[in-house]
Each structure stands twice: as structure tokens, then as C-alpha cells.
Amino acid sequence: MFARYNKVQQAVLETTLRLIIDKExxxxxxxxxxxxxxxxxxxxxxxxxxxxxxxxxxYKAIVQFNGEYVTKNWSDADPVRVRFERAWENxxxxxxxxxxxxxxxxxxxxxxxxxxxSKLEAYKGGWCGPLEAVYREAIAAGLFKxxxxxxxxxxxxxxxxxxxxxAHLQQYLELNEETIRSAISSSWxxxxxxxxxxx
Amino acid sequence: MFARYNKVQQAVLETTLRLIIDKExxxxxxxxxxxxxxxxxxxxxxxxxxxxxxxxxxYKAIVQFNGEYVTKNWSDADPVRVRFERAWENxxxxxxxxxxxxxxxxxxxxxxxxxxxSKLEAYKGGWCGPLEAVYREAIAAGLFKxxxxxxxxxxxxxxxxxxxxxAHLQQYLELNEETIRSAISSSWxxxxxxxxxxx
DNA sequence: ATGATTAGAATGAACATTCGATCTAGATAG
DNA sequence: CTATCTAGATCGAATGTTCATTCTAATCAT
Numbered sequence: 001m002f003a004r005y006n007k008v009q010q011a012v013l014e015t016t017l018r019l020i021i022d023k024e025x026x027x028x029x030x031x032x033x034x035x036x037x038x039x040x041x042x043x044x045x046x047x048x049x050x051x052x053x054x055x056x057x058x059y060k061a062i063v064q065f066n067g068e069y070v071t072k073n074w075s076d077a078d079p080v081r082v083r084f085e086r087a088w089e090n091x092x093x094x095x096x097x098x099x100x101x102x103x104x105x106x107x108x109x110x111x112x113x114x115x116x117x118s119k120l121e122a123y124k125g126g127w128c129g130p131l132e133a134v135y136r137e138a139i140a141a142g143l144f145k146x147x148x149x150x151x152x153x154x155x156x157x158x159x160x161x162x163x164x165x166x167a168h169l170q171q172y173l174e175l176n177e178e179t180i181r182s183a184i185s186s187s188w189x190x191x192x193x194x195x196x197x198x199x
Numbered sequence: 200m201f202a203r204y205n206k207v208q209q210a211v212l213e214t215t216l217r218l219i220i221d222k223e224x225x226x227x228x229x230x231x232x233x234x235x236x237x238x239x240x241x242x243x244x245x246x247x248x249x250x251x252x253x254x255x256x257x258y259k260a261i262v263q264f265n266g267e268y269v270t271k272n273w274s275d276a277d278p279v280r281v282r283f284e285r286a287w288e289n290x291x292x293x294x295x296x297x298x299x300x301x302x303x304x305x306x307x308x309x310x311x312x313x314x315x316x317s318k319l320e321a322y323k324g325g326w327c328g329p330l331e332a333v334y335r336e337a338i339a340a341g342l343f344k345x346x347x348x349x350x351x352x353x354x355x356x357x358x359x360x361x362x363x364x365x366a367h368l369q370q371y372l373e374l375n376e377e378t379i380r381s382a383i384s385s386s387w388x389x390x391x392x393x394x395x396x397x398x
Numbered sequence: 399a400t401g402a403t404t405a406g407a408a409t410g411a412a413c414a415t416t417c418g419a420t421c422t423a424g425a426t427a428g
Numbered sequence: 429c430t431a432t433c434t435a436g437a438t439c440g441a442a443t444g445t446t447c448a449t450t451c452t453a454a455t456c457a458t
Contacts, residue, residue: 008437024311026225030414040439041415051414107306110369112223148381155366156359156382163358164351170309173351182347183355190389207404229448239405240449250448 001065001101005057009047011037013061016054021100025055025113056118059108062101063122069094070127080143081188083134087127088161088184095165096175103169106162128154135191144191157187200264200300204256208246210236212260215253220299224254224312255317258307261300262321268293269326279337280387286330287360287383294364295374302368305361327353334390343390356386 002010015037019028030051034041048054074086095102108114128151135150144153164183168175201209214236218227229250233240247253273285294301307313327350334349343352363382367374 027311029412031412034440042417042440043438045415046437110365112226145385148378148385149372152363152366152372152378152382155362155372156385159358159360159362159365160355161358163354163361166309166358167351167354173348173354179347179351183351186344186347186355186389189391190385192388228446230446233406241406241451242404244449245403 001098002061005061006047008039008043009057011039012044012048012054013058017058017062017100017104020055021103025108052113052115055108055113056115058104059114059118060121062105064125065098066094066101066105067125067127069098071130080134080138080141084138084188085184087131087134088157088187089180091158091161092165092175092180092184095161096168099165099169102165106166138191142193142195145193148191153191156190160187200297201260204260205246207238207242208256210238211243211247211253212257216257216261216299216303219254220302224307251312251314254307254312255314257303258313258317259320261304262325264297264300265293265304266326268297270329279333279340279342282333283337283387284383286326286333287356287386288379290357290360291364291374291379291383294360295367298364298368301364305365337390341392341394344392347390352390355389359386 002013005013012033016028016033019032019036030041030044033039033054034044037044044054048057070087070090072090074083076083078086109119131154132150135144135153138144139146139150160183164175167173201212204212211232215227215232218231218235229240229243232238232253233243236243243253247256269286269289271289273282275282277285308318330353331349334343334352337343338345338349359382363374366372
């Protein structure tokens with residue numbers, strides 16, 4: 001997840017992520033990060049310019065990782081429906097395999113603590129653009145109803161899966177393969193035309 | 200929104216809500232709350248036992264307010280589809296009219312800062328239960344496909360609307376009446392059977 | 399007057415950051 | 429092969445600030 005950083009930076013970033021998810025940002029002090037990562041405070045400041053800097057590096061690293069994960073296993077050559085399913089499957093799998101990173105982005109993507117510059121940099125590595133294109137294509141092919149903006153559709157579907165994951169991570173409900181397939185298929189139906197329904 | 204509190208408490212709660220949404224919890228100090236609410240720190244501690252206490256009162260008050268808002272304008276006598284539409288319309292309207300309260304719950308409902316007791320108390324006044332019942336009824340009437348848990352369906356739909364609202368509040372997209380109607384209708388279609396489709 | 403309420407200065411703890419000292423490894427010289 | 433040097437890496441104690449909370453005195457209502 002933090003492959004492009006050195007050992008010390010990795011230790012700090014991993015520890016910070018864990019602490020923030022477990023205990024919340026305000027309860028995550030530099031001295032605690034130092035103790036748990038086994039890197040002295042002085043040395044942390046050798047590699048990061050401030051606490052804010054750590055959080056922002058964390059943000060950028062996770063967003064990039066997530067972006068790569070979600071756009072895996074599918075390409076423009078695949079049929080629209082396949083791309084749709086793979087992408088959302090990836091989103092769910094990402095949330096289940098890397099819950100801390102997922103929760104971190106969920107909690108802090110609108111936080112003033114994250115610099116606008118980090119958010120901008122994040123957007124470039126994101127997957128919203130590619131997915132929007134898939135939806136646009138689905139509309140053009142008559143598989144999705146026209147009328148709503150692709151951007152809005154993606155936003156709604158993303159929200160669905162985020163909340164599914166939240167409920168799962170909170171042990172509020174269970175997610176098995178069958179349920180995931182079913183949820184993705186239902187999502188398709190929300191915007192799908194008769195032509196597109198084949199479930 | 201804070202009708203059941205006295206003047207001083209209202210001032211403190213309103214100010215705290217505004218500051219937390221504008222500036223984030225950790226940047227919202229007691230002295231700032233005191234200055235902006237025009238209640239001295241000493242007096243704040245006369246009405247609240249701690250900062251945590253303020254946040255938790257805020258949480259409980261908003262959850263109750265939201266619960267009442269969402270279950271307005273519909274009753275068990277209405278047809279399932281009407282109840283479905285009214286409820287989600289209320290959710291969206293709530294988010295648009297009271298964005299701060301909406302954002303606060305979004306950000307802090309999973310926070311360790313909120314006592315479990317507050318969350319429990321919140322659940323009683325919540326609207327998840329009533330909505331789950333509507334979905335259960337829709338399945339029983341053959342309007343919704345069986346297979347998925349009603350709880351999961353509600354969770355997914357709620358996520359859709361939350362993200363729609365987030366995007367709207369972030370000026371990322373515009374929400375007009377037509378779009379809202381269309382989004383709610385699409386949501387119905389996600390789980391709707393052929394019998395139920397009438398759009 | 400007296401009990402409740404309000405005010406804001408005082409307190410003490412916690413925290414982000416800095417700083418000077420120490421350590422390490424690799425290069426250079428004898 | 430050993431001794432010396434050096435620059436970066438690492439350490440943790442010290443600093444100065446911020447903040448939640450408390451305290452004491454003043455004000456108000458009855």
C-alpha cells in the first residue's frame with residue numbers, strides 16, 4: 001500500500017492509519033505515533049514536515065492505491081455490462097480487504113484537514129472518470145435510460161456500495177458472494193432499460 | 200431543532216454545530232464556542248458537563264429531529280409506493296434544508312466520540328425500522344424481488360441519497376425537483392419486479 | 399438577603415514541534 | 429587492514445502554546 005516510501009515512512013504511515021481508524025484523528029498524537037511505530041518524534045519530523053503532512057501523504061497514497069485497485073481486471077474492450085460489474089465488484093472487494101484505507105477516505109475526503117492540492121492530485125488517479133465513461137456508453141447503447149447525468153448515477157451507486165460496506169464493517173449485516181452479485185445486479189436495474197434486463 | 204432546550208443551551212448547541220461543520224471538531228475549542236455563542240465558558244459548564252457532553256446532546260437532538268422529519272407526511276394507510284416515495288423525498292429535503300445537521304450525523308455516527316448510549320437512544324427515534332417495514336411489505340406484495348434482506352435494501356438506498364446530497368452540498372452537481380423524482384423512481388426500479396414498474 | 403446564575407481569569411495537562419546530542423555506515427587516508 | 433572523518437539518520441528531553449476545565453468573584457431574581 002505504501003510501496004513507494006522508505007521503511008521509516010511506511011512504519012509511520014501504517015501506524016498512523018491504524019491509530020486514526022481505531023482512535024480518531026484528535027486522539028492520535030505524535031507521541032503515540034512515535035511510540036507505536038517505533039520511530040522517535042525527532043525522526044518523524046526528519047521525514048515529514050508536520051502532522052498534517054503525514055495525513056496528507058496518507059490520503060494521497062491510499063487514493064492512488066484505491067484508484068488502481070478499482071480499475072483492475074477490466075478494459076475498454078469488455079462489454080459495458082462486464083465493465084460495470086467488475087468495477088463495482090472491485091469497489092466492494094477493496095472495502096473488504098482494505099477496510100482501514102476505505103474508512104479513512106470515507107471519513108476524511110471532505111475534511112478541511114486535507115489540502116485542496118491533495119484532493120486535486122487524488123482526482124487524477126481516481127476512478128470516477130473512467131466509470132462515468134462506462135455509464136455514458138451504456139446510455140448511448142440504449143442499455144441505460146437517458147435523463148439523468150452519468151455523474152449523478154455513478155455517485156448514487158457508489159453511495160449504495162459504500163453503505164453496504166459500512167454496514168458490513170459494522171457487523172450490521174453479512175456480505176457473501178451471492179449477496180454481492182445480487183446487489184450489483186440490482187444496481188444495474190435501477191437505470192437499466194427493458195432491453196438491458198437479463199437477470 | 201433544539202426546541203426542548205433553554206436559550207443558553209440552544210445558543211451553545213447551534214454554535215457548536217455550525218463551528219464543527221465549518222471548521223472540524225478538533226478546531227472547535229470551548230473558548231471559540233463561548234465567544235461565538237456569547238455564553239461564557241463558566242456558564243457553558245453550568246449547563247453541560249463537558250465538551251463530549253455537548254457533542255452527544257447535539258447528536259441526540261439532531262437524530263431525533265431527523266427521525267421525526269423523515270417519517271412525516273405518510274402513514275401505514277398509504278400505498279407502499281407512496282410511502283416509499285414520501286420517505287426518501289423527506290430524506291432529500293431534510294438534507295437540503297438542514298445540511299449542517301445532516302452532515303454532522305454523517306460524519307459522527309461512527310465516531311468513538313459519541314457514546315454507545317447516545318447511539319442506542321438515537322436508534323429508538325430513528326426511521327430505519329419503519330422504512331424496513333415498508334420494504335418488507337413491498338416484497339410480500341410481490342412489488343419487490345425477494346432474495347435480499349430489507350435491511351440491506353434500505354441501507355443501499357440510503358447510501359444513494361446520502362451521496363446525492365453530498366454531491367449537491369459540495370456543488371458537484373445540481374438537484375432539481377425533476378432530478379429528485381427521477382432518482383427516487385430509479386431506486387424503486389432497482390428492486391422492483393415487472394409488476395411494480397409503472398414509470 | 400440568599401440562592402441561582404453568569405463571567406472571565408487562573409490552572410494544569412497535553413500536545414506539536416524544535417534542538418542539540420549521539421549513533422551509523424561508508425568513504426578516505428595512512 | 430586499521431584509524432579517522434563526515435554526513436545523514438536517529439533519539440528523546442525541552443519548549444512554548446493551546447485547550448478543557450475549575451475557581452472565585454460579581455450579578456441577578458425573588
